[in-house]
Amino acid sequence: MHSGNISIIGKPNVGKSTLFNLLISKHLAGATNKPQTTRHKIDAVLLEDEAEYFFVDTPGINFNIRKDFNRILNKNALSAIYEADVILHIVNYFGMNNDDTKVIENIKDIDSPKILVLNKTDLDNKKNKLPAILSRIPKDIIDVYDEIIPISSKNSNNIIELKKLIKGYLPFGSDGGYQGSLSNKPDEFFAAEYIREACIKFLSVEIPYSLHVEINQFENSQDLVSIGATIYLKKKSHLSIVVGKNATMLVQISKYARINSEKLFNKKVYLKIFVKFDPRWKDSEAFLNSYK
Numbered sequence: 001m002h003s004g005n006i007s008i009i010g011k012p013n014v015g016k017s018t019l020f021n022l023l024i025s026k027h028l029a030g031a032t033n034k035p036q037t038t039r040h041k042i043d044a045v046l047l048e049d050e051a052e053y054f055f056v057d058t059p060g061i062n063f064n065i066r067k068d069f070n071r072i073l074n075k076n077a078l079s080a081i082y083e084a085d086v087i088l089h090i091v092n093y094f095g096m097n098n099d100d101t102k103v104i105e106n107i108k109d110i111d112s113p114k115i116l117v118l119n120k121t122d123l124d125n126k127k128n129k130l131p132a133i134l135s136r137i138p139k140d141i142i143d144v145y146d147e148i149i150p151i152s153s154k155n156s157n158n159i160i161e162l163k164k165l166i167k168g169y170l171p172f173g174s175d176g177g178y179q180g181s182l183s184n185k186p187d188e189f190f191a192a193e194y195i196r197e198a199c200i201k202f203l204s205v206e207i208p209y210s211l212h213v214e215i216n217q218f219e220n221s222q223d224l225v226s227i228g229a230t231i232y233l234k235k236k237s238h239l240s241i242v243v244g245k246n247a248t249m250l251v252q253i254s255k256y257a258r259i260n261s262e263k264l265f266n267k268k269v270y271l272k273i274f275v276k277f278d279p280r281w282k283d284s285e286a287f288l289n290s291y292k
Contacts, residue, residue: 002170003052004085009077009107011099012060014090015119018153020044020057023163027260028183028190029057030197041076042193044183051167056080063102084112086169093118093150095136108144113169116145117162122152188215191227191261195273198256199231199242202249207241210234212281216274225261225269232281242275250275 008016017029017038024044038059046053058077062070081087087107091100107114118133130150134142142148147165151158183190192213200208210233217228233239243250254273261269 001050001052002167002172003054004170005054005056005083006086006088006166006170007056007058007080007084008088008090009058009061009081010090010103012062014060014092015153016060016090017057019088019090019117019119019151020055022153022156022159023053023055024182026182027263030193030200039073039196040185040189040193041080042183042185045181048163049167051170053163053166053170056083061103061106062099064099078106081107081110081112084110085171086166087112087114088117088166089114089145090117090119093120093124093133095133096141101141104141104144113146114144115162115165115169116142116148118148118150119153121150121157122154187220187225187265188218190264191215191218191257191271192229194257194260195229195231195253197260198253201256202252203242207233207238210238211242220265223267225265225267227261227269227271228274229271230274230276232276232278234279234281236277239275239277 008020010016017031020029020042021027021031024046026044028044029038029042038057040059042057044055044057046055058080059073061074061077063074087110089103089107118130130148133150134148146169149158149162149165151162153159192215195213196208196211199211199213212232214230214232215227216230217226219226231242233242241249242253244252250273254271257273258269258271261271
């Protein structure tokens with residue numbers, strides 16, 4: 001059986017999490033059109049075609065923001081390349097920029113096979129052929145990769161072909177020790193991520209990056225999952241915005257998170273969300289431990 005770890009890396013907003021969800025046919029990773037939706041490495045296993053694929057989604061790598069928290073995200077993302085049997089580097093189909101080049105500098109000397117994935121072909125109205133796209137990329141960069149493939153996560157174009165490419169580079173031998181769980185992350189993690197994804201999706205640009213979600217209560221019974229969560233806000237002025245007039249925004253956030261939780265857990269979910277002001281939530285033990 002072919003079995004191995006596949007790390008999905010790249011700069012923010014190139015479609016890593018959308019591709020991750022597509023490859024495993026599950027909505028596990030938050031995927032929006034805003035950067036830093038993914039803060040953690042998220043793993044999931046796919047058993048298909050006599051192969052075990054252990055996919056790892058990673059935060060977008062951004063060397064331009066020098067804040068401590070961003071350094072943590074970069075460190076988490078780059079650590080995945082050293083654990084990978086195959087590296088998928090996701091870039092924009094229309095070409096690379098300096099951010100992509102910096103990612104390449106970090107992976108070029110890694111021995112693992114590397115696949116350059118040119119995403120968002122659906123945006124190419126001129127229907128450029130792959131040779132025309134590759135002609136814009138310097139040869140020394142092309143030579144870093146073992147394979148190059150154009151895809152569209154939006155319309156699933158070339159996803160089957162991508163899986164076949166990956167399988168061909170996975171080690172062959174005994175199974176990889178699949179234990180029966182979709183992911184090594186606990187259920188509480190995904191419950192919190194669905195809430196945070198909803199905040200990113202529905203709130204203005206600034207607010208989602210100054211909040212943190214903690215799960216205070218999680219009970220998984222035979223017919224019902226009961227979840228209690230708290231959204232911690234760094235600014236007091238954001239309280240009324242997150243809650244909304246007559247709690248309309250909080251209801252919208254709760255509904256989105258509950259629906260996605262029910263799809264994952266395959267049962268009814270009762271979700272209660274509280275919103276609190278805490279300017280020092282980034283110093284909390286729970287928050288810091290979540291990135292260790």
